[in-house]
Amino acid sequence: MKQALIFDMDGTLFQTNSILEPALIGTFDVLRKNNLWYEDTPIDTYREIMGVPLQVVWKTLCPSHSLEIREKSNSIFQEKLVELIKNKRGSLYPDVESVLEKLGSDHELYIASNGQIEYLKAIVDTYSLERFIKKVYSIQSIPSGQKSDLVKMIISENKITTGAVIGDRLSDIMAAKENGLTAIGVNFDFAQMEELKQADKVIDHFIELL
Structure with missing residues (x-):
């Protein structure tokens, strides 16, 4: 696996x-x-x-x-x-596409987001992220609205036994820890240092994931 x-x-x-x-x-x-x-x-x-x-x-x-x-x-x-x-007014972070391409060769990649389905679909379609991502999960699919429950569902559906959650907020970090995965915090625009302190690892640039 x-x-x-x-x-x-x-x-x-x-x-x-x-x-x-x-x-x-x-x-x-x-x-x-x-x-x-x-x-x-x-x-x-x-x-x-x-x-x-x-x-x-x-x-x-x-x-x-x-x-x-x-x-x-x-x-x-x-x-x-x-x-x-x-209208391509937004953008991915630097190195996202190249890093996802490299990671996808020996990892299964998923997205777990608090964003709504149509919003996520717009990003995935605009930047062709389906090239790298196995499946995208929206918080709308979980009645509780909790990121931890969303990650739990991803683990169950895909029979995941090991891995990590990568995100910028406490909900991502706790979703990893509560489901027995490694928590990797990204110190980007919306990150808060007090929350990142609870992550297992913290990166300042996306390429550091490699």
Whole structure:
């Protein structure tokens, strides 16, 4: 059995910060036009919570709004993200494609992301990641919405016995540890040092995975 490597997407493979600001601004512009928001777009707040489940994102960004408005806001946000991705406004981190190609020769590669299915599909299709990735898993497939449960499902479905989870946030690190895998933290845009301290290993550049 090949060793499995399970990657987070946002802030690990894909430079989400390149499309985050325009998508958020567009979303909150719509809210302003409907008199549902009167302040600046909360970009910094979103960066602080990047990687948490989407229901937590919108509860944090719009604490005074109803569940219906939060869900509508998320739908608008997702549409704008997908549009930006398809227009190639985003990008993968340096060396991602070459590293995945090399790792794929003797590892099984998976993606486990808190991103929604259409969003992940847009990234995979735009950058042809299916060349390297065996399967992409979205948090939408897990009722609990927990990354640890998503990784557990990946392990079960693919009969994984050894491997690592690579990601930038605590949810990725804990998903590895709670499932008996190595936790590799990536010190990229959204990473926080206090969280990375809990990883087994930390890398500053993607090519270090080799």
